[in-house]
Amino acid sequence: MYSSRMTRIVTLAKRLTTPLLPDDYLTLFNPLLTFDSYRARVSQVTEEMPGVRTLQLQTVRALPPFTCGQHIRVGIDLNGVRHVRSFSITSAATGVPSRELTITVKATGEGGVSDHLVHRATVGDIVHLEPPSGEFTLPFELPHHLVMIAAGSGVTPLLSMVRTLAQTGHRTRVTFVLGARTTQEMIHRSELVALSEDHDWFELILWPSAALGHFDRAALQREVPDWQSAQTYVCGPPGLLTQVDSIWRSHDALDRLHTEQFQTRLAKINGKGGTISFTKSQRTKAATATTSLLQAGEDADVLMPSGCRAGICHTCVVPLKAGKLRDLRTGELHGEPGDMVQTCVNAAACDVELDV
Ligand code: FES
Structure with a gap:
């Protein structure tokens, strides 16, 4: 947020640089400098698995503090047109303004921002960021038990949560169910396995659905028998969210369920356009x-x-x-x-x- 003094400086700069914008002059000196948005440089690219990459982004202007679980809008310019997509932040939240964060991106095959970041982005590329936002966050006072259920790229906001928890001296027990079709397709599996080996508060359940079937009501009851007394965070595809919504609803426990979805759950539509x-x-x-x-x-x-x-x-x-x-x-x-x-x-x- 700008101070009123900064706002006056920007307004004056805009008058002086018309018809161009102050940013047009600033970028002649440094492509990361800007008054109107946060520009970031891709500072590191990590191949997580085929079609999935983690990008480390560094800004000159510090971003406002983010809360673990929030997402950030990332814009890239393709053929002169700005394309924007939201991604969950995967790095740990620090609680202070920050010049560095990571996102993990899975290619969608649709040719948009995700595919560009996975297949073509390289170290040194410039992207545009907006301040972090989102309501899928942990409560200020942590409950005694957190259950986290992630499928596919739904692991990303939950990873930020456990990375943040791992850096604090909390006493909350975390049961993390990591799902994908196969164990090899589980994004960030190695890090979560290592975390479970290093911390007794963190229990990891790997759920390869091709071998075990969907993580359904019976699986939940068997693997996490005390789930009803926990606060549960779920992120994944529409099928998973529909499933958990129905289970928690039938136990009148929706106040203990927090969900984030990456795709829209569509109703059956009859009618004309x-x-x-x-x-x-x-x-x-x-x-x-x-x-x-x-x-x-x-x-x-x-x-x-x-x-x-x-x-x-x-x-x-x-x-x-x-x-x-x-x-x-x-x-x-x-x-x-x-x-x-x-x-x-x-x-x-x-x-x-x-x-x-
Ligand atoms: S693009 Fe996010 S609500 Fe429509």
Whole structure:
């Protein structure tokens, strides 16, 4: 957050450098210097496994302190267009402003930010960061027992939590269930195994689903019999989250369940879509009932704001000018002119106008 004095300096600098921006001059001296965002240099790249990399990012301007479990929006410029995606921070939280953090990225095969960072980013590349955010965090007062359940790249926010816990003198017991199709596909497995060998507060359960099946109600009861008295943190694909939601709900224990998802859980959609008009961009696109407004806009080459693409970060909101929308997570119809709508989790339910 700038002080008012800093704000005045930036305003003056903008007047003096018009029509360019102060950042345009600053970057002539150092590409990491900027008034308007946090630029970071990729300072280290670690191959975790095929299609998964950890990137260490260093900034000149210190980022605000983050809480373990939070995510950060990372922007890269491809062909002159800024593409932004949210990633969980995997480094331990320090509680103070920081110039360094790590993210672990899994390629999606969709050709976006994740694929670029996994397949093409190299040490020295510049990326754009925004301040960390997110509600998937540990409570200030730790409970006596934490259960963490991660599948696939869902391990990333939970890894930051256990790395942070490992640096403090806490007395909380942690039971960590790490899932993937096979043991070899478990991201950060070696570090978590080492942690379980070094710390008696940390118990690790490896769950290769190809051999053991899904981590279901019976598995939970058998592996973590006292789960109902713990606070549980879960991050993974929609199927896992639907499963845990149903188990905790049936035990009236949702107040002890905390979840983070990387993909949207979609409802069964019946109905028709419509033509979406992106009025500022003067583009239109016919879309089905299950095509998100965000996807339709990108398909029409509209510069759509986006982040997590899963209904979490609210970066994608734009004003609705006309028409009704369908929430892809619930199937419910909604929308009035002037509503700010999340384009990643809504689709057109008729002809629609968006002010973007
Ligand atoms: S992109 Fe994050 S809520 Fe839509």
